[in-house]
Amino acid sequence: MTQSHSFAHAVITWAHDAGRHDLPWQQNRTRYRVWVSEIMLQQTQVATVIPYYERFMRDYPKVSDLAAASMDDVLAHWSGLGYYARGRNLHKAARLCVDEHNGDLPVTLDALMALPGIGRSTAGAILSLADNQSHPILDGNVKRVLARHYGVDGFPGKAQVLNTLWQLSEEQTPVNNARDYNQAMMDLGATLCTRSKPQCLICPINRTCVARQEGTPEKYPGKKPKKDLPVKTTHLLVLCDRARGVWLEQRPPSGIWGGLWSLPETTDAVADDHKQLTRTLQKYGLRCVSKNRKPVPPNKLNAFRHTFSHYHLDITVLEVAVEAAPRAVMDCQQGVWYNGGQWPGGMAAPMKKIEPLLIASLNNRFIGINEPITNLPEITP
Numbered sequence: 001m002t003q004s005h006s007f008a009h010a011v012i013t014w015a016h017d018a019g020r021h022d023l024p025w026q027q028n029r030t031r032y033r034v035w036v037s038e039i040m041l042q043q044t045q046v047a048t049v050i051p052y053y054e055r056f057m058r059d060y061p062k063v064s065d066l067a068a069a070s071m072d073d074v075l076a077h078w079s080g081l082g083y084y085a086r087g088r089n090l091h092k093a094a095r096l097c098v099d100e101h102n103g104d105l106p107v108t109l110d111a112l113m114a115l116p117g118i119g120r121s122t123a124g125a126i127l128s129l130a131d132n133q134s135h136p137i138l139d140g141n142v143k144r145v146l147a148r149h150y151g152v153d154g155f156p157g158k159a160q161v162l163n164t165l166w167q168l169s170e171e172q173t174p175v176n177n178a179r180d181y182n183q184a185m186m187d188l189g190a191t192l193c194t195r196s197k198p199q200c201l202i203c204p205i206n207r208t209c210v211a212r213q214e215g216t217p218e219k220y221p222g223k224k225p226k227k228d229l230p231v232k233t234t235h236l237l238v239l240c241d242r243a244r245g246v247w248l249e250q251r252p253p254s255g256i257w258g259g260l261w262s263l264p265e266t267t268d269a270v271a272d273d274h275k276q277l278t279r280t281l282q283k284y285g286l287r288c289v290s291k292n293r294k295p296v297p298p299n300k301l302n303a304f305r306h307t308f309s310h311y312h313l314d315i316t317v318l319e320v321a322v323e324a325a326p327r328a329v330m331d332c333q334q335g336v337w338y339n340g341g342q343w344p345g346g347m348a349a350p351m352k353k354i355e356p357l358l359i360a361s362l363n364n365r366f367i368g369i370n371e372p373i374t375n376l377p378e379i380t381p
């Protein structure tokens with residue numbers, strides 16, 4: 001038995017007894033079911049994914065069902081899973097499958113990788129797990145196992161390190177049993193060769209593992225070099241109308257929180273500049289409510305930081321008491337007046353922090369505009 005055969009054999013034999021066999025996406029494995037699970041599992045824990053996966057499969061059992069759904073409906077199914085580009089890409093790719101591949105996922109690596117949101121590892125996982133085609137994979141779990149076992153230094157985000165890991169994955173993937181091998185590698189990474197405290201003593205490949213011999217498995221894979229992220233600032237506006245509620249709008253399909261529902265956002269200096277605030281409100285056909293003949297100033301409800309992979313966004317939440325402006329024409333994104341209850345669609349990430357403030361703001365408008373708000377829920381930045 002060659003070294004790579006013995007590696008694969010040891011991992012597959014271990015998984016036969018100790019691997020995971022009861023996950024929902026391991027039953028009735030079709031390319032579609034594997035695809036949806038692989039996309040949901042990116043950056044998300046198995047336990048979190050299971051209820052989302054089951055709901056998704058119940059409502060969209062076939063590619064054509066997903067393609068026929070509206071983007072709004074798909075994003076509502078994704079709401080809470082995060083990384084919404086994944087949901088948008090699934091939907092786009094499903095429509096392409098219907099238009100160009102007879103309503104199913106294509107059966108070649110290249111055709112799969114041409115679909116939005118499907119990279120080499122996901123394509124390899126779909127074809128190996130569903131159809132037992134021999135393709136290597138390199139998800140986070142497999143990267144960790146290979147980097148440790150072969151002592152591959154460096155951050156896998158670097159091209160050279162990534163190429164080395166792909167080469168190792170290719171060498172180890174068996175021709176005839178890629179399904180069991182790839183599943184076994186994912187299981188090994190998820191259950192034994194975990195990020196912290198790997199269980200080397202009971203690992204099936206511990207005798208040949210470089211990281212174990214060195215005594216420092218956790219140093220692999222190498223960490224991302226730290227760099228300071230730039231900081232941007234913005235406002236989210238709680239436009240509170242005594243009669244109608246709080247204005248919510250659906251964000252444009254591309255850009256951050258694309259297609260999701262949020263408070264209106266503006267980078268204009270609306271907190272201290274009344275003229276600017278007036279101009280901003282005009283887009284919504286609104287104006288500030290006045291009290292004693294003076295416009296009621298905005299009320300700062302909260303400020304917090306939301307961090308993306310490439311920048312920090314410092315968000316200030318401003319409550320503005322508004323009313324319809326006479327003869328004004330609304331010129332803004334699609335929106336609704338919200339009065340509590342069900343959110344109109346997928347929720348933009350920071351709204352989870354802000355939602356309790358909206359309820360307080362909605363309740364408060366019946367007490368009297370710009371009364372001091374008491375008993376606000378505490379929000380951590």
Ligand code: SF4
Nearest residue numbers: 193200203206209217
């Ligand atoms: S011996 Fe330890 S570090 Fe090496 S692959 Fe197994 S669990 Fe991971």
